[in-house]
Amino acid sequence: MSRTTFTLDDLKRILLEGSGVPEGADLRADILDTDFTDIGYDSLALLETASRVEREYGIELDETVLGDATTPRAFVDAVGAHLSAQPV
Amino acid sequence: MTDSVVVTGLGVAAPNGLGARDYWNAALAGKSGIGPLTRFDASGYPAKLAGEIAGFTAEEHLPSRLLPQTDRVTRLSLVAADWALADAGVVPAQLPEYGMGVITASSAGGFEFSQGELKSLWSRGGQYVSAYQSFAWFYAVNTGQISIRNGMKGPSGVVVSDQAGGLDAVAHARRQIRKGTALVVAGAVDALLCSWGWVGLHTGGRLSTVDEPTHAYLPFDDRACGHVPGEGGALLILESADSARARGAAVYGEIAGYAATFDGPEPGLRRAVELALADADLAPADVDVVFADAAGEPELDSVEAYALTTVFGAYGVPVTAPKTMTGRLYAGAASLDLATAFLALKDGLIPPTVHVEPADRHGLDLVVSQPRAARLRTALILARGHGGFNSAMVVRS
Numbered sequence: 261m262s263r264t265t266f267t268l269d270d271l272k273r274i275l276l277e278g279s280g281v282p283e284g285a286d287l288r289a290d291i292l293d294t295d296f297t298d299i300g301y302d303s304l305a306l307l308e309t310a311s312r313v314e315r316e317y318g319i320e321l322d323e324t325v326l327g328d329a330t331t332p333r334a335f336v337d338a339v340g341a342h343l344s345a346q347p348v
Numbered sequence: 349m350t351d352s353v354v355v356t357g358l359g360v361a362a363p364n365g366l367g368a369r370d371y372w373n374a375a376l377a378g379k380s381g382i383g384p385l386t387r388f389d390a391s392g393y394p395a396k397l398a399g400e401i402a403g404f405t406a407e408e409h410l411p412s413r414l415l416p417q418t419d420r421v422t423r424l425s426l427v428a429a430d431w432a433l434a435d436a437g438v439v440p441a442q443l444p445e446y447g448m449g450v451i452t453a454s455s456a457g458g459f460e461f462s463q464g465e466l467k468s469l470w471s472r473g474g475q476y477v478s479a480y481q482s483f484a485w486f487y488a489v490n491t492g493q494i495s496i497r498n499g500m501k502g503p504s505g506v507v508v509s510d511q512a513g514g515l516d517a518v519a520h521a522r523r524q525i526r527k528g529t530a531l532v533v534a535g536a537v538d539a540l541l542c543s544w545g546w547v548g549l550h551t552g553g554r555l556s557t558v559d560e561p562t563h564a565y566l567p568f569d570d571r572a573c574g575h576v577p578g579e580g581g582a583l584l585i586l587e588s589a590d591s592a593r594a595r596g597a598a599v600y601g602e603i604a605g606y607a608a609t610f611d612g613p614e615p616g617l618r619r620a621v622e623l624a625l626a627d628a629d630l631a632p633a634d635v636d637v638v639f640a641d642a643a644g645e646p647e648l649d650s651v652e653a654y655a656l657t658t659v660f661g662a663y664g665v666p667v668t669a670p671k672t673m674t675g676r677l678y679a680g681a682a683s684l685d686l687a688t689a690f691l692a693l694k695d696g697l698i699p700p701t702v703h704v705e706p707a708d709r710h711g712l713d714l715v716v717s718q719p720r721a722a723r724l725r726t727a728l729i730l731a732r733g734h735g736g737f738n739s740a741m742v743v744r745s
Contacts, residue, residue, distance in 0.1 A: 278478075280412035300413060308416075308479035315475055 399578025581680020
């Protein structure tokens with residue numbers, strides 16, 4: 261069964277599973293509007309994260325999501341938009 | 349001499365010791381790290397022994413961000429580099445980033461990581477392959493990760509010449525330092541004791557299939573029957589003598605000479621020895637100890653013994669092969685021998701070649717069973733890579 265909601269907690273969990281925690285980063289802090297690069301995640305970490313989201317949620321993210329979603333808020337919103345566009 | 353290149357730090361990860369001190373104590377005690385393979389079920393393979401590193405827990409040494417993107421070989425390399433830098437008293441963040449380089453050798457890259465990803469690819473599909481596979485397998489990955497972790501942006505690279513690589517990387521580092529880079533992390537750590545790597549090692553045709561750890565790897569012995577593979581190696585901090593002096597660093601010794609040759613109609617090992625001595629401006633009589641390549645294969649042992657007796661005379665110089673305690677570590681082996689040579693110079697002790705009864709026909713003064721005390725100032729390290737690579741390096745205290 262594919263899931264229908266994607267929250268910041270889901271993103272943190274998948275980041276952690278796929279890419280670990282960057283040195284000195286605190287994922288419990290308010291990171292919603294912090295750039296991924298400032299948290300310590302590079303483009304490859306986002307590629308790995310997107311791939312895991314696609315597998316887990318049974319969706320295909322547009323490649324533009326990776327380029328445009330530079331913060332957790334933007335990433336969560338982009339995935340949410342894909343989920344709501346899915347046929348039920 | 350202003351272009352002198354010195355070694356100021358050692359980082360060791362070996363099957364018989366983690367860290368230079370543990371390893372050196374084990375080597376002097378004749379403690380072997382060779383035993384039955386435990387990493388996977390090797391019962392179905394002809395060779396069943398290996399020199400495995402036990403007790404290395406990457407989580408204790410590295411941030412979690414690095415774990416999903418690194419093979420075992422890279423984790424060992426990163427930690428060995430950390431230890432070498434600490435030993436040299438170097439804090440990379442305090443030095444100019446373009447003045448520090450990283451040059452390692454590799455013979456396999458991240459094999460175990462790749463094995464896992466290929467399994468995912470075949471069994472579940474391409475979308476289950478980690479994005480980090482793009483570099484985690486790669487020969488240059490250890491150089492890259494050490495460089496990123498320590499902010500080292502100077503001349504860097506990787507050389508691939510099997511066991512000769514452990515010396516070739518250090519030689520290349522010496523070149524870069526002579527051209528103006530202040531410090532280079534150099535050497536090699538190899539680790540490919542996964543089932544995929546194990547199959548690959550068997551194709552070389554030189555693995556010992558003896559099951560008894562004390563009889564499996566016996567270079568220069570009439571019972572020689574191939575080698576036992578191991579994992580690990582050493583990374584060294586190389587600096588220009590001027591730079592080391594300027595920061596008041598303790599110095600293990602100097603990289604005094606080096607040469608590499610390739611086998612042609614005649615084996616090239618002897619020529620490598622002679623050229624390395626010429627590069628160091630030393631005579632054979634100046635060499636106090638030789639760390640042998642020690643293939644453990646009868647023909648290759650004869651070639652090495654002949655090279656040594658031709659240059660030094662029969663029984664003309666003490667020879668040792670402490671890799672009888674670790675197995676052959678491929679690219680890591682010669683770097684570990686190099687680190688061992690510096691430890692030997694420091695303490696005036698030649699570590700033993702264990703379990704070997706040298707054959708008289710080789711004419712070698714092999715240091716067996718026990719360490720031998722000696723006045724040591726100059727050491728020669730030999731390494732051969734599969735396919736015809738020969739490298740020789742001379743170091744001086």
